[in-house]
Amino acid sequence: MTDSTRQRILDTAEQLFADQGFHATTLRQITREARANLAAVNYHHGSKDALILAVFQRRLDELNSERLARLQSVLDASDPPDLENVLGAFIYPALLLSTQSAGDGGRFMRLLMRAWAEHATQLHGTIARQYSHVMRAFADAVSRALGTSPDNLRQQLDFLIGALTYTMAETTDGQVEETARALIRFGCAGLRDSALAEVPQNSLKENIA
Amino acid sequence: MTDSTRQRILDTAEQLFADQGFHATTLRQITREARANLAAVNYHHGSKDALILAVFQRRLDELNSERLARLQSVLDASDPPDLENVLGAFIYPALLLSTQSAGDGGRFMRLLMRAWAEHATQLHGTIARQYSHVMRAFADAVSRALGTSPDNLRQQLDFLIGALTYTMAETTDGQVEETARALIRFGCAGLRDSALAEVPQNSLKENIA
DNA sequence: CTAGGATTCAAACAGTCGTTTGAAACCTTT
């Protein structure tokens, strides 16, 4: 492994970004804590912005592929897929990602919130592109579980994402398991009830045109 | 009005903070756009950090008092308060706050997310202190609407806050009204269903001890 | 009208930032 410093930089950068924010975190701070030279970041990653992107790429790839794998096995289990399991496939990987990185629980979730809040053009675009995939797959799965059209579903899924991100950001200990169960229950009820609110006047809008 | 510049600084600072973040926004940028001298920020607000706090204080006071006022009238309307109305009292002021500041819709919500993500000790503490008030009042109201204990309710309310903040942050146009209605419906269903999940083994934990 | 506090202003302060550079050190391959 030639790039042990490359990895070390990535790890400590993720930690510091989550704890202090992107702008507040210094390259000098990162390299000092990673026992690397100041120039190492520019040498291995090109620039600070590229480093930020790299930190996200690594975790989002991991998170989303895990989500899609779980979703697939849920879809294989039963043809009208079980709604609780679909939401579990979405929520659990996020929770596991938060806990497996040792120490602070909601670190990566805080990082996600940060990235989303920073609204940096490049970063936001990258994340959205990585997510559109997954979101469409889950929207389809949820709509089939509910027996409704996937059209007005993205909004409810956004509710779920917001709730997930927000609560995970400050879930510290082993209480994450319980939080996930509560969130799944909460989200399933919301989705099922919202599905009943369809049909009224939407028929002339999308079902025909 | 002696402090027209003080107000102008507050306004443009809020806008720039929301669009670019706290660290990324320069005092020179703020003062230039507010047609004020660079030293005006330090003169009127003391420091950049104090300015950030002032920006939040102003909006949070507005938001929370509006929420509590609406909650009171909901509580006056019927003794077991209506759950939909309770949630509406929580959600609508946030949405109105987002739209009334001209132009960009979710500006202040983005600001809130930012502040929350920045996790700055002082800022986070101030916001939490401002909210604990309101959260307790709404937790009580919701628990009475549901007929359950307010103990394990904070978690579900956090779900709601997360969903509200996340979706409002990118709700741009007049679609906020519809979003609010969908969110209320979503949240009510989640809360009602979660209320059914209580009672099992909690009796020996809090009800007696 | 004028004294005196409040406000604005241009200029400079010390400090930190991300990035670049060119030489040293390391490691593999011939």
Added chain:
DNA sequence: AAAGGTTTCAAACGACTGTTTGAATCCTAG
């Protein structure tokens, strides 16, 4: 062992940051 590419290192670069200062200006109260 020598060559050549990869990685580390100390040092410096220019640019930008928040804050301070002291004089100029404004505004109001006596």
